[in-house]
Amino acid sequence: MSTDLDSLYQEIILDHYRSPHHAGLREPFEAQVHHVNPTCGDEITLRVHLSTDAAGDDIVSDVSYDAQGCSISQAAASVMTDLVIGKPVAEAMKAHEAFLELMQGRGSVEPDEEVLEDGVAFAGVAKFPARIKCALLGWMAWKDATVQATVVEHVETEETA
Amino acid sequence: MSTDLDSLYQEIILDHYRSPHHAGLREPFEAQVHHVNPTCGDEITLRVHLSTDAAGDDIVSDVSYDAQGCSISQAAASVMTDLVIGKPVAEAMKAHEAFLELMQGRGSVEPDEEVLEDGVAFAGVAKFPARIKCALLGWMAWKDATVQATVVEHVETEETA
Amino acid sequence: MTVTQLPGLLDGLAILRADFPILNRRLAGDWPLVYLDSANTSQKPQIVIDTMVDHLERRNANVARAMHQLGAESSEAFEAARDKVARFINAPSRDEVIFTKNASEALNLVANTLAWAEGPLAIGPGDRVVITEMEHHSNIVPWQLLTERKGADLRWFGLTDDGHLDLSNIDELITPATKVVALTWVSNMLGTINPVAEIARRAHEVGAIVVVDASQAAPQLPVDVVASGVDFLAFTGHKVTGPTGIGVLWGRTELLDQLPPFLGGGEMIETVTMAKSTFAKAPHKFEAGTPPIIEAIGLGAAVDYLSEIGLDRIHAHEQAITGYLLEGLATVGGVTVLGPRNPVERGGAVAFELAGVHPHDVAQLLDSRGVAVRAGHHCAKPAHLRYGVQSSTRASSYLYTTPAEIDALIEGLAFTKTYFKVG
Amino acid sequence: MTVTQLPGLLDGLAILRADFPILNRRLAGDWPLVYLDSANTSQKPQIVIDTMVDHLERRNANVARAMHQLGAESSEAFEAARDKVARFINAPSRDEVIFTKNASEALNLVANTLAWAEGPLAIGPGDRVVITEMEHHSNIVPWQLLTERKGADLRWFGLTDDGHLDLSNIDELITPATKVVALTWVSNMLGTINPVAEIARRAHEVGAIVVVDASQAAPQLPVDVVASGVDFLAFTGHKVTGPTGIGVLWGRTELLDQLPPFLGGGEMIETVTMAKSTFAKAPHKFEAGTPPIIEAIGLGAAVDYLSEIGLDRIHAHEQAITGYLLEGLATVGGVTVLGPRNPVERGGAVAFELAGVHPHDVAQLLDSRGVAVRAGHHCAKPAHLRYGVQSSTRASSYLYTTPAEIDALIEGLAFTKTYFKVG
Numbered sequence A, B: 001m002s003t004d005l006d007s008l009y010q011e012i013i014l015d016h017y018r019s020p021h022h023a024g025l026r027e028p029f030e031a032q033v034h035h036v037n038p039t040c041g042d043e044i045t046l047r048v049h050l051s052t053d054a055a056g057d058d059i060v061s062d063v064s065y066d067a068q069g070c071s072i073s074q075a076a077a078s079v080m081t082d083l084v085i086g087k088p089v090a091e092a093m094k095a096h097e098a099f100l101e102l103m104q105g106r107g108s109v110e111p112d113e114e115v116l117e118d119g120v121a122f123a124g125v126a127k128f129p130a131r132i133k134c135a136l137l138g139w140m141a142w143k144d145a146t147v148q149a150t151v152v153e154h155v156e157t158e159e160t161a
Numbered sequence C, D: 001m002t003v004t005q006l007p008g009l010l011d012g013l014a015i016l017r018a019d020f021p022i023l024n025r026r027l028a029g030d031w032p033l034v035y036l037d038s039a040n041t042s043q044k045p046q047i048v049i050d051t052m053v054d055h056l057e058r059r060n061a062n063v064a065r066a067m068h069q070l071g072a073e074s075s076e077a078f079e080a081a082r083d084k085v086a087r088f089i090n091a092p093s094r095d096e097v098i099f100t101k102n103a104s105e106a107l108n109l110v111a112n113t114l115a116w117a118e119g120p121l122a123i124g125p126g127d128r129v130v131i132t133e134m135e136h137h138s139n140i141v142p143w144q145l146l147t148e149r150k151g152a153d154l155r156w157f158g159l160t161d162d163g164h165l166d167l168s169n170i171d172e173l174i175t176p177a178t179k180v181v182a183l184t185w186v187s188n189m190l191g192t193i194n195p196v197a198e199i200a201r202r203a204h205e206v207g208a209i210v211v212v213d214a215s216q217a218a219p220q221l222p223v224d225v226v227a228s229g230v231d232f233l234a235f236t237g238h239k240v241t242g243p244t245g246i247g248v249l250w251g252r253t254e255l256l257d258q259l260p261p262f263l264g265g266g267e268m269i270e271t272v273t274m275a276k277s278t279f280a281k282a283p284h285k286f287e288a289g290t291p292p293i294i295e296a297i298g299l300g301a302a303v304d305y306l307s308e309i310g311l312d313r314i315h316a317h318e319q320a321i322t323g324y325l326l327e328g329l330a331t332v333g334g335v336t337v338l339g340p341r342n343p344v345e346r347g348g349a350v351a352f353e354l355a356g357v358h359p360h361d362v363a364q365l366l367d368s369r370g371v372a373v374r375a376g377h378h379c380a381k382p383a384h385l386r387y388g389v390q391s392s393t394r395a396s397s398y399l400y401t402t403p404a405e406i407d408a409l410i411e412g413l414a415f416t417k418t419y420f421k422v423g
């Protein structure tokens, strides 16, 4: 049994769980969302701060959050921030898609370490259907907030244009 | 099979069905009710006329009705009028109870011909659960109308007293 | 006189019948069961029964909320059933498939949430709901309750003498005041197949919502919610070879999102505090409490069973049997069929009168020979009234019905006439 | 360390366990199933499964409306189930027993019909509905929707630190403005058994209606609707060893007669015309459409099964197991039990926290050893909030639970602590 358990609770996951990266709520931010896993009650409040680089592309400048939840949901949020902060939104969205694909692959998807880095540790989660929602909670919140922030930004751009 | 069928469709029943007694709606009456078998749509409109005999007891002077329905429900209404018209209400109610008991006895109740007369022909119906409601439609309407008529009468008696 | 081949009849009918254990049942007097009451409820193939038993004996657990292995297996089977149903009706999204307890609840769900809706979907005085005179009570009473409670008007399409919707006054019925048009795809009494897509098109021109009762269509026609162009579609598990206790409401996401919740409770919430709750998205928003888990799983097996045979082939079979039945009835003197005479215009439920014998008595005589039909108003009192009859006898076939069973019915009717000395 | 005898334990537990086929299930890693999630849904004895299968394979037909032999057999079995349920809760009349799809629908039925009620039962501004902070969402959300929609006030009993209802302000809560008091008999999270009869007495003094959620009581206590003095009582089939898709609402005839119908459709009518319908009497008035026939029949077999064992004995068994469980949890460092510590004050569901490990992770570790428990808010978010916890782990026993299974849980918790390096 422990093999299966160990494939779920990879050391990397437990490390992120014990000392989550980028935790806490910070300023500035363009969008804040609150997501809940209705089944178990896990919650996350998450803020996104975007900026524009020289080429005019949106960059994820900061993602800050306050999360209550299990090891998987907390670690996934932590890994997610590592993956998206500092990246162009378009590239971060690709990581999001790759992670989603990994989770929905029922254990048959081979994760790409280039794209997912520490996120590859979650490959084992895909074999535990009940935990997939845990791993996705932070990612879904991030995507929602980023979409909102992008809209805000573009409205502002239009207004000032 | 025909034996079972014949126990349901006794000749007496078919006779009453073909030429129902006391059919039609007549005056005078103290109460009129409309009863429906919601399952199949059989309907009866029934009137009761009561009078008081020398001893001060309520007598069923007339029961008139307009019924749409199957052989069993039509014949049962016809037999019922034969049984109750001219009788003291109390005695007619006894016949009602005896008929009810026969119907609910699942074929195990031996009917009393003294009380039920042609009604004994319905003994076979008790073995066909789906038809019991048919046989009871007219009887239930009569009871309802009689209770209403009795109340009306007593209110009137009180008012004139 | 027995015919064993008719064009359109399902191949291997005898083998297919072996899927249905009840068809071996012998009744009083050792008559074999001739089940011609499938429009009332269908019989169940072994695969549906076995799927439910296997779940109960090996995997039973609550869904969604249970995270253990049994819970995961149960949730997976339950949600797979939703996928199967979505495929069965070609739903654009599985999240548009809501499990209810039967078709009646599905139709009430729409009417009740409209009663509490605010904004563009709200219904009030001056607004109109249009139904038809051939509806099942389950597609009449919810709209009567809605319009009465909200002070709106209820109108309806009448029927032609030959059992079709009378569409001659469609422009008077479907006007900008019309908020909802609710109609049956196939009548359970007349058998009529209605031009649902055409009516939906007209209703959409005035911005009305189209609610279709597919209780009789789903068992016997290919149902495609996209092609039909409707907004809501309801059907019931027990008529598509599935169990009782389960029905389906399909609705377009945009509309489901605008409707308030139906019943409140577990599973339909996002978060709850004592003062205030927020709600999950469809389908969960409309599925309060523990869902009919075993029943959904049984329904999934049922729609897969039907799809494997093919709804086109089932439809052809029903039309072949119905044609044969109509021909047979024509040979019995004194029979008047209600609804279209042409099998192509109708489904496999044929209601008729037999002169001089009340439908109860017809059904009783047939039953004494093992032939099960329905007698009464079939929950369609207004349609009976329209044709001046109080009740009728209805024979309804399904994919397991054989021409020999129709012969048994026709012989039974001859026997009935002799017994009651008519004709 | 395994105990096989505890005072109160059911005699012949090993034989009784053989009634439940799923208890032979082996899970991943060949661990035997240790099912401690019975408050979520109970497992089913063979007799319940077989009764449903027998009906499906031999007697399946629609009820009430079908007059043929199968229809008569089906109607008889269905209505016999109503009799069984009436006996199970000591209902004065079988016509007071309404079949719903689950407990949630039963509770919503009361709230929704009150929303449309006229006359003395009508609820409006200034009126008050009182619930409690330990309710399941299914007994919170319907009352939130009702009071919001009708402009009435929602109030609630708070909870004491030791998991009981705080009745200290009962006179402020139950006043002449109080129209409904709705509460659970046994909490599904805290396990607390509430003084239902006493609260009903107080509520009746001000003329309020008392609605009791017996979802957790019916499986494990003798439930007597007369002795408890309540007006409405709801429970759900799948928690009393019956199938999903069926629930029960019992209500006093005088009140059922005053309420308007719930859903509209087949079976609940007296007569229907296009313009207007009239309705049948209870229970049919509240049972629109084809009822959950197979499910009611399964439920009938289930309540007979429980009654044969005896609810007193089941209650004693639950208390013995719960006592043993509480003792076991006390030996695991870092465990905090939510709700009463005394097994006599509670039912067989024990929610707890394990310091340093999230309930999901506890449940996952237990699951890896075949021990099935529930983790989350158990549809009781407000009660969790009251005790400052976001979620908890819940172990819930039933009549088939053995002391050895409790041992497996306790060992699993020790393993969990080791795995997560806590304590």
Ligand SMILES: Cc1ncc(COP(=O)(O)O)c(C=O)c1O
Pocket: C266, C288, C289, C290, C291, D039, D040, D102, D103, D104, D105, D136, D138, D139, D184, D186, D187, D188, D213, D215, D216, D236, D237, D238, D247, D379
């Ligand atoms: C106390 C309580 N009330 C209500 C319910 C709801 O039951 P159901 O989900 O079957 O409607 C439950 C179980 O989930 C419960 O434990």
Ligand SMILES: Cc1ncc(COP(=O)(O)O)c(C=O)c1O
Pocket: C039, C040, C102, C103, C104, C105, C136, C138, C139, C184, C186, C187, C188, C213, C215, C216, C236, C237, C238, C247, C379, D266, D288, D289, D290, D291
């Ligand atoms: C056309 C039609 N609509 C609705 C229904 C209602 O289905 P249910 O009784 O399963 O809710 C039926 C069957 O009874 C039907 O034939």
